[in-house]
Amino acid sequence: MSSNNVSNSSSAKELWAMDKEHHLHSYTFPDSFNTDGCNYVLTKSDGVYLEDSEGNRYLDAVGGMWCTNIGLGRKEMATAVAEQIEKLTYATSFIDITYEPAAKLAAKLAEIAPSNINHVFFTTGGSTAIDAAYRLIQFYQNSRGKREKKHIISRQESYHGTTYIAMSIGGKKSDHTPDFDHKTDTIHHISCPNYYRAPIGMSEADYLDFLVDELENKILEIGGDKVAAFFAEPIMGAGGVVVPPEGYHRRTWEVCKKHDVLYVADEVVTAFGRVGHWFASEDLFGMQPDIITTAKGITSGYIPLGAMMYSDEIHKVISEEGHGRCFAVGYTYSGHPVSCVAALKNIEIIEREKLFDNVNDVGTYLEQRMKTEFVDLPLVGEVRGVKLMMCVEFVANKDTRELFADEVGIGGLVSKQASKRGLFVRPIGHLNVMSPSLILTREQADTIVETLRDSIEATYEQLLQDGVLAN
Numbered sequence: 022m023s024s025n026n027v028s029n030s031s032s033a034k035e036l037w038a039m040d041k042e043h044h045l046h047s048y049t050f051p052d053s054f055n056t057d058g059c060n061y062v063l064t065k066s067d068g069v070y071l072e073d074s075e076g077n078r079y080l081d082a083v084g085g086m087w088c089t090n091i092g093l094g095r096k097e098m099a100t101a102v103a104e105q106i107e108k109l110t111y112a113t114s115f116i117d118i119t120y121e122p123a124a125k126l127a128a129k130l131a132e133i134a135p136s137n138i139n140h141v142f143f144t145t146g147g148s149t150a151i152d153a154a155y156r157l158i159q160f161y162q163n164s165r166g167k168r169e170k171k172h173i174i175s176r177q178e179s180y181h182g183t184t185y186i187a188m189s190i191g192g193k194k195s196d197h198t199p200d201f202d203h204k205t206d207t208i209h210h211i212s213c214p215n216y217y218r219a220p221i222g223m224s225e226a227d228y229l230d231f232l233v234d235e236l237e238n239k240i241l242e243i244g245g246d247k248v249a250a251f252f253a254e255p256i257m258g259a260g261g262v263v264v265p266p267e268g269y270h271r272r273t274w275e276v277c278k279k280h281d282v283l284y285v286a287d288e289v290v291t292a293f294g295r296v297g298h299w300f301a302s303e304d305l306f307g308m309q310p311d312i313i314t315t316a317k318g319i320t321s322g323y324i325p326l327g328a329m330m331y332s333d334e335i336h337k338v339i340s341e342e343g344h345g346r347c348f349a350v351g352y353t354y355s356g357h358p359v360s361c362v363a364a365l366k367n368i369e370i371i372e373r374e375k376l377f378d379n380v381n382d383v384g385t386y387l388e389q390r391m392k393t394e395f396v397d398l399p400l401v402g403e404v405r406g407v408k409l410m411m412c413v414e415f416v417a418n419k420d421t422r423e424l425f426a427d428e429v430g431i432g433g434l435v436s437k438q439a440s441k442r443g444l445f446v447r448p449i450g451h452l453n454v455m456s457p458s459l460i461l462t463r464e465q466a467d468t469i470v471e472t473l474r475d476s477i478e479a480t481y482e483q484l485l486q487d488g489v490l491a492n
């Protein structure tokens with residue numbers, strides 16, 4: 022981003038200078054950052070709003086990074102966290118030590134997860150939950166004597182995190198660049214289940230058959246005795262809020278069961294109410310995965326935490342009497358007491374305030390308004406998503422669905438127009454994604470719809486003026 026909102030006030034300027042010198046930002050371009058630097062110095066948060074050093078207020082429709090589920094700046098959370106720090110600041114959960122927050126949270130997660138999932142390993146976030154799942158899968162398959170079962174199948178454009186193995190399992194082209202290596206020998210990617218990008222004219226039912234057959238054929242091609250697991254986000258997040266054709270998860274899950282392949286549902290985004298349920302796998306998609314990874318909404322972004330949850334069946338194998346093998350996986354901060362207290366408080370707030378009801382009301386309202394009112398706008402190819410997990414895909418040609426060249430940076434152009442108008446939406450290539458807090462009101466949903474509409478129209482005018490689009 023070249024133009025910036027950073028104030029000329031000395032403190033903002035100083036912060037910007039320190040940052041430029043010393044802070045390597047995620048997903049930034051170090052060369053242009055040297056000249057452009059920071060765009061925003063954020064200073065405050067409250068509910069669904071962020072404020073910058075200029076005093077500008079933004080409605081954060083991104084929800085931080087799909088994570089600020091209960092909203093920002095809650096005193097009650099601050100008190101719970103502070104009390105835990107005074108009571109028991111840190112303890113390891115290695116080997117045979119436990120404490121109230123970790124034990125209670127594990128039991129609570131087992132209660133709200135699908136009924137076959139009753140075991141939890143705590144991690145530091147989503148990527149480490151995926152890493153831990155990968156290692157549990159090896160442990161499980163080796164424990165069963167199935168040492169050949171090491172291959173993983175996942176989907177193009179999926180995002181599973183940023184550790185080496187999570188990034189390798191993920192299928193985003195933008196992560197698999199020549200500038201980084203990733204593991205390819207045992208990781209295979211099948212199609213992203215995005216019906217909008219299916220051959221034009223193909224029915225959704227035929228597309229679904231194609232996707233399910235593709236998975237089964239890939240398992241047969243590699244060999245059923247060699248495929249360990251299939252990784253899938255119930256609704257793809259960073260890949261563009263891709264809601265698969267109806268029946269996709271149930272049918273791919275059945276294919277996995279048929280071939281003794283573990284189903285890993287990556288619910289780092291979709292859990293904790295984002296689409297109106299604790300977890301989407303069973304409640305929305307009617308299947309019981311073997312492993313669920315989660316993070317983000319588990320603490321609503323107040324404190325880092327992730328969890329890798331797995332089935333009774335897996336536990337039976339790894340804990341078989343006389344087995345004597347060690348689950349040699351653990352983080353210093355696995356089950357950190359302060360993180361676990363934040364998660365328990367977060368769950369308590371979601372339950373007490375009946376936030377799923379709000380997601381079902383306001384989320385459905387937002388989804389409907391966006392899906393009905395944006396289709397005729399210039400630039401908009403498709404609006405997709407469920408409730409408070411939404412995405413707008415921009416195209417250069419609505420009939421052919423042709424994309425803009427990457428250099429146009431269409432998602433960034435729209436989001437820049439939106440932030441000028443006090444709204445944060447996240448640009449990812451040719452997309453804008455949104456995942457606002459679950460406390461969003463109808464009035465705030467109206468603001469998102471109306472501001473985004475104005476921003477899209479302004480971007481269109483700008484593209485005409487700049488000659489990127491012909492009149």
Ligand SMILES: Cc1ncc(COP(=O)(O)O)c(C=O)c1O
Pocket residue numbers: 086146147148149151180181182183254258259287288289290316317
């Ligand atoms: C589906 C999914 N899995 C895993 C991750 C990685 O989580 P984290 O950034 O907490 O490591 C993300 C992050 O966006 C995600 O969306």
